[in-house]
Amino acid sequence: MARLDASDGTGTNMSHRIGIIVNPDAGLGGRLALKGSDGQAELARSKGADDRSGPRMTESLEHLNSIISITLGPWTEVEWCLMDGRMGASWIPKPLREIGLWNIIAETPQNTTAHDTTAAVHTMIEHHVDMILYAVGDGTTRDIVNALMEIDASETPILGVPAGVKMHSGCFGASPRASAEALAAWITGDLLLARTEVMDLDEDLYRGGEWVVRMYGEANTPGSPRWMQGSKQRVERVSETEILEGLGDHIQETIEENPDMLVIWGSGGTLRTLGDGIGYSISVLGIDATRGTKQIGTDLDETGLIETINSHKILFGEESEILLLLSPMGGQGFLIGRGNLQLSPDVLRSIGIDAILGVVTPAKLATLNSLRIDTGDAELDAEFRERKYLKALQGY
The missing domain is CATH 3.40.50 (Rossmann fold)
Known part of the structure; x- marks a missing residue:
């Protein structure tokens, strides 16, 4: 140079x-x-x-x-x-x-x-x-x-x-x-x-x-909606109380039907509201873990998540059920890569793409053109793109 x-x-x-x-x-x-x-x-x-x-x-x-x-x-x-x-x-x-x-x-x-x-x-x-x-x-x-x-x-x-x-x-x-x-x-x-x-x-x-x-x-x-992420929007609708209750009921029933399932709660106000309704103390800005009625991890970092997942697999087997709940960022649509870097490529691979469930209210969904993933690992990003679709829950 x-x-x-x-x-x-x-x-x-x-x-x-x-x-x-x-x-x-x-x-x-x-x-x-x-x-x-x-x-x-x-x-x-x-x-x-x-x-x-x-x-x-x-x-x-x-x-x-x-x-x-x-x-x-x-x-x-x-x-x-x-x-x-x-x-x-x-x-x-x-x-x-x-x-x-x-x-x-x-x-x-x-x-x-x-x-x-x-x-x-x-x-x-x-x-x-x-x-x-x-x-x-x-x-x-x-x-x-x-x-x-x-x-x-x-x-x-x-x-x-x-x-x-x-x-x-x-x-x-x-x-x-x-x-x-x-x-x-x-x-x-x-x-x-x-x-x-x-x-x-x-x-x-x-x-x-x-x-x-x-x-x-x-x-x-x-200026490019395709390449640029857009600014973050905080989406709140007072009329969505019933929708949030329905989302919470669905998740609670899923947990009750699978009491040994490890649930990883992503960050954000939507998931905190749902977790609080079920009886957990979910941190709005961190990553938490529950199994059955017990909260077994709060505000976990990457190492804590890996240890929690590995311990779960030792107790219940490699094929034991894990559910990762994520709520997209309003206006941007990121499920992974913004505010939840604890979900590293190693963590995500240990959980598995099929175990991810997006949770989004209709009001937030209306602000999104697509769900976005930025794991920091090109090969893992490509695996997500190959799927084309991820499961998302928007009501009971």
Whole structure:
């Protein structure tokens, strides 16, 4: 990669100039049930958390490279601006480095903070980037948007590779590959920009069990219902009391008919309401486990889930029944990959795809075009796609 002096002229006639930012700490707390990574990176790494944002950027750019190989476009004229090290260059696939011009504009410090993100954004704007591609979560998205506003560059488009624990903003692709598709379509002129909401959940309140999502601004991003996830909607209908009671009755009868069945409860208000009605104490933001009338796990992380599942199989046999209840995110449709990273590929494979049951009210269903899956494992995502359909319960 060539180094570009920050004082050098930046008026070269490139068709597109794309900035790349990776927050190396984004998403670390997901599988550990830390409810976010803001201020939790050191704790997460001490518990053995693996990088998430960097590998997700690599996955996205590998897919972009495959798109480039079969698509006509101004690829050799694209200029990429990025930081050296873990905030950028460390995650660039080698084949892609041979296409276009790659410019290192700064070094990644040993310990990164929001200030480093802001500085990177400001430097990229000095180099007249046309879009910023970034792998982070909602918190760093806010940092990027604020940094753009500080220098009167809020019209600069942004495109997120989903890498955080919870992503409510509409500027993220539905998956790393979807982000690559959106970027490629925008570069080739097949996608226009749209205005979307930048939202975030208060992580301090979130860790205490309170869900407060706020809108912090707007941003330009590629407009594509197919590739972009859209912003999170909280769907509430006072008229759905009877429907929720019916859903609860159905699940309770299923449990009573199968008292040895292990039930894994996903996160969200719908499932908490149903669980409370049955007599459990379901956490709205965590992953819980019940068997029969007993709650055997609360707010489990990835390790806790695997241990619970393995213990169940030892007690009742490898073919013992397991049911994973999941409620899709309103407006986005994600069953897996947003706010429930504890359900890792290893956990999901241990449970089995056939054991998943979506639980969705008609009001929430009306906001969805499809159910979305982003497990973080390309092979497992492909297995879900091959199924085409998942079981979903929307009434008694």
